[in-house]
Amino acid sequence: MEAGHYHSRIMSTIFRMSLVAFSLVLAGCQSTSRVDYLTYWCATNTFEIEFARQVVAEWNQDTTHIPVHFQPVPSGQSSEEVILAAIVGKTTPDIYSNIWPGVIEQYREAGAILSFSQFRDHDSVFTARFPAELIKGFRSPDSQFYQFPWKGNPLMMFYNKGLLEEAGVKEIPTTFEEFMVIAPQVVVDLDGDGHPDRWLMDPNIIPEWWQRFFDFYAFSIASTQGKTLITEGKANLDRPESYQVMDFFRWNYSHGYFPRSIFQEDIFLKGQLAFHVTGPWMVSYAERYKPPDLEYGIAPLVRPEGIEGPVYTYGDPKSIVIFSTTQHPREAWEFVKFMTNRLNDLRLLDITGQLPLRKNLTLDTLYRDYFAENPASRLYAEQIPYIVGTDHTIYLQEIFDIISQEFDAACIYQAKTVDAAIMSMQERVQHLLDREAYGKTTDRP
Amino acid sequence: MKRLSTSAKPYLLIMPYGLHFLLIIAFPVVFSLILTVHRWNLLSPMTWVGGTNFLNLVSDPLFWKSLWNTLRFLIIHIPLQVAIALVLAEILNQQLRARGFFRAVFFLPVVISGVVVTILWKQFYASENGVFNEVLLVLGLGRVEWLTSPLIAMPAIAIMATWKNVGLYVILLLAGLQSIPKQVYEAATIDGANRVQQFLQITVPMLNPVLLTVIILSTINGFSLFIEPYVMTGGGPLNSTLSMNLFIYRQAFSFYKMGYAATLGFVLAAMVFIVVAVQRKFIEKEF
Numbered sequence: 001m002e003a004g005h006y007h008s009r010i011m012s013t014i015f016r017m018s019l020v021a022f023s024l025v026l027a028g029c030q031s032t033s034r035v036d037y038l039t040y041w042c043a044t045n046t047f048e049i050e051f052a053r054q055v056v057a058e059w060n061q062d063t064t065h066i067p068v069h070f071q072p073v074p075s076g077q078s079s080e081e082v083i084l085a086a087i088v089g090k091t092t093p094d095i096y097s098n099i100w101p102g103v104i105e106q107y108r109e110a111g112a113i114l115s116f117s118q119f120r121d122h123d124s125v126f127t128a129r130f131p132a133e134l135i136k137g138f139r140s141p142d143s144q145f146y147q148f149p150w151k152g153n154p155l156m157m158f159y160n161k162g163l164l165e166e167a168g169v170k171e172i173p174t175t176f177e178e179f180m181v182i183a184p185q186v187v188v189d190l191d192g193d194g195h196p197d198r199w200l201m202d203p204n205i206i207p208e209w210w211q212r213f214f215d216f217y218a219f220s221i222a223s224t225q226g227k228t229l230i231t232e233g234k235a236n237l238d239r240p241e242s243y244q245v246m247d248f249f250r251w252n253y254s255h256g257y258f259p260r261s262i263f264q265e266d267i268f269l270k271g272q273l274a275f276h277v278t279g280p281w282m283v284s285y286a287e288r289y290k291p292p293d294l295e296y297g298i299a300p301l302v303r304p305e306g307i308e309g310p311v312y313t314y315g316d317p318k319s320i321v322i323f324s325t326t327q328h329p330r331e332a333w334e335f336v337k338f339m340t341n342r343l344n345d346l347r348l349l350d351i352t353g354q355l356p357l358r359k360n361l362t363l364d365t366l367y368r369d370y371f372a373e374n375p376a377s378r379l380y381a382e383q384i385p386y387i388v389g390t391d392h393t394i395y396l397q398e399i400f401d402i403i404s405q406e407f408d409a410a411c412i413y414q415a416k417t418v419d420a421a422i423m424s425m426q427e428r429v430q431h432l433l434d435r436e437a438y439g440k441t442t443d444r445p
Numbered sequence: 446m447k448r449l450s451t452s453a454k455p456y457l458l459i460m461p462y463g464l465h466f467l468l469i470i471a472f473p474v475v476f477s478l479i480l481t482v483h484r485w486n487l488l489s490p491m492t493w494v495g496g497t498n499f500l501n502l503v504s505d506p507l508f509w510k511s512l513w514n515t516l517r518f519l520i521i522h523i524p525l526q527v528a529i530a531l532v533l534a535e536i537l538n539q540q541l542r543a544r545g546f547f548r549a550v551f552f553l554p555v556v557i558s559g560v561v562v563t564i565l566w567k568q569f570y571a572s573e574n575g576v577f578n579e580v581l582l583v584l585g586l587g588r589v590e591w592l593t594s595p596l597i598a599m600p601a602i603a604i605m606a607t608w609k610n611v612g613l614y615v616i617l618l619l620a621g622l623q624s625i626p627k628q629v630y631e632a633a634t635i636d637g638a639n640r641v642q643q644f645l646q647i648t649v650p651m652l653n654p655v656l657l658t659v660i661i662l663s664t665i666n667g668f669s670l671f672i673e674p675y676v677m678t679g680g681g682p683l684n685s686t687l688s689m690n691l692f693i694y695r696q697a698f699s700f701y702k703m704g705y706a707a708t709l710g711f712v713l714a715a716m717v718f719i720v721v722a723v724q725r726k727f728i729e730k731e732f
Contacts (some may be wrong), residue, residue, distance in 0.1 A: 084701075
């Protein structure tokens with residue numbers, strides 16, 4: 001009897017404790033208690049973590065500042081997925097510094113991020129920091145800024161000097177036509193097995209939507225003097241430059257000058273590739289891993305003949321956002337201004353080698369020494385005023401997926417004509433834009 | 446108090462599994478079912494769309510393409526897997542030296558991470574300097590575009606998946622073979638049946654329950670094809686390796702179309718159910 005009673009009390013206690021624990025877990029998920037510090041998530045690479053550590057340490061030294069706690073964005077398939085999960089779970093940090101502008105519209109529509117335009121001094125800060133042309137691309141359709149453009153990775157062409165000299169190429173091509181002329185000189189069968197042993201360029205053939213930033217999109221920007229894909233809600237893909245870009249890639253793939261292969265290793269560093277489209281991150285990578293006899297140069301993207309003026313490119317920018325879950329928006333804005341001041345931009349260059357998006361980067365005396373010591377980075381920095389981001393639409397990934405499908409079919413595998421591919425792109429992208437414009441509720445694929 | 450404890454005890458005892466069932470199984474299934482009639486991008490509130498997701502599915506060419514790709518994979522993968530597993534099980538059932546070692550070797554790929562195996566095979570299949578093409582060149586044959594030809598990419602993935610999974614089915618079939626009494630073969634030998642007749646008339650019928658299990662498991666695994674095309678080809682070339690699961694993943698986590706992805710998921714589950722039911726009807730026999 002005593003034993004049974006004791007047993008039932010234990011069971012009853014376990015049951016009650018389970019309920020309490022479950023309730024606490026649920027309550028913890030929606031905690032709204034006030035916190036007296038800011039949380040800042042940075043990117044996961046070692047250099048950016050070190051940058052964040054130094055900036056936060058300096059900020060926290062001043063006791064008048066609200067303390068900042070930083071950590072790298074938690075691990076996941078991609079940082080966008082982690083941020084999305086955090087938004088859904090309402091566990092976002094106050095500040096995140098490595099956001100891709102392509103997702104800003106989704107977050108804005110969901111009310112997940114704050115507008116920088118609400119801060120009285122935002123206009124003077126933005127005007128002082130950014131070139132007027134550049135900043136236009138970061139303004140949302142409601143004319144407000146929900147992102148603070150921080151750094152850019154302009155795409156340019158790395159080229160192998162030795163390989164081009166050996167192939168008899170005297171001048172680096174600047175146009176599609178010149179590129180196509182040197183193609184047969186570069187792509188040759190060296191060992192007589194009937195198969196080329198080196199190639200002209202190596203666009204990635206995997207049909208992932210974001211791969212098209214490195215080929216179709218970057219070369220479209222170069223060919224159109226910096227135009228994106230959408231103009232006032234209308235798809236702008238059926239334009240002469242799209243045909244020129246697609247024809248260029250199709251011709252090179254069909255002649256075998258661009259490999260339709262998946263490689264095991266980096267064929268640029270192996271000396272089998274003449275040109276490789278990449279960003280400034282390649283500089284430190286190449287310096288570290290290239291064989292001693294490989295000499296490389298950096299050049300702007302090629303474009304169709306007859307275009308004057310600077311060469312534009314895709315800038316692969318990354319921005320800073322303040323999430324609407326923050327309890328200290330004004331303090332968060334002060335921290336953003338601090339981490340992007342002139343001195344911290346020098347720190348960003350020194351530690352990460354990434355380029356801050358700011359006016360007169362190469363002319364500012366503060367950065368002169370850095371660029372004198374890093375001439376390759378200087379070439380990328382000079383490209384900064386001529387970079388372009390992406391359009392503002394919630395369907396950006398789907399639009400690039402459509403482009404990827406059509407590029408795959410028309411250029412890489414020549415399974416359809418360029419005309420048919422561009423017509424299809426134009427029609428399908430316009431369909432998405434129409435749906436966005438009219439706020440249709442269908443979920444059509 | 447005693448009455449309370451007596452009545453509460455069974456519920457307390459089933460509570461751990463009950464909670465697991467409710468939170469991990471029932472809730473996601475019911476929630477997914479609700480999603481099939483909604484549009485939801487995780488960020489904005491759900492919007493009721495009725496049967497639109499199902500109608501869109503019917504008119505989506507990529508859905509039909511991914512369905513055909515998955516069936517094409519199954520058509521290659523299941524017979525190949527069953528045949529190889531049966532042959533290997535038959536060999537391992539003989540009195541071989543180091544039989545235990547070979548059994549372990551064939552099972553090894555099953556326990557290696559799918560991503561690791563896939564990355565390894567991606568290197569084997571590389572058009573330039575991949576192991577397979579290097580061997581073909583040594584033999585005086587031409588290069589094969591293993592993962593970049595729309596015709597060959599899916600069979601190449603099916604071969605890899607067979608290598609990865611066959612060990613599990615070898616073990617199942619081996620257990621089945623060892624449960625067949627030797628006397629049955631002895632009697633057949635006395636009656637004049639040769640090895641082929643014995644295999645067709647004794648081994649295969651008596652292995653039927655295990656074979657059915659192997660085929661059903663292969664089918665379910667085949668329908669869940671994801672890691673291989675995701676890592677090796679990204680669904681290309683020309684969407685020839687876009688499996689149903691990869692298609693669902695993209696709709697959900699690249700384009701945030703949770704409603705459409707849930708609809709595809711339910712259709713996939715229904716198809717697995719139908720195919721397995723058909724397999725049971727035609728293969729399962731009582732002996």
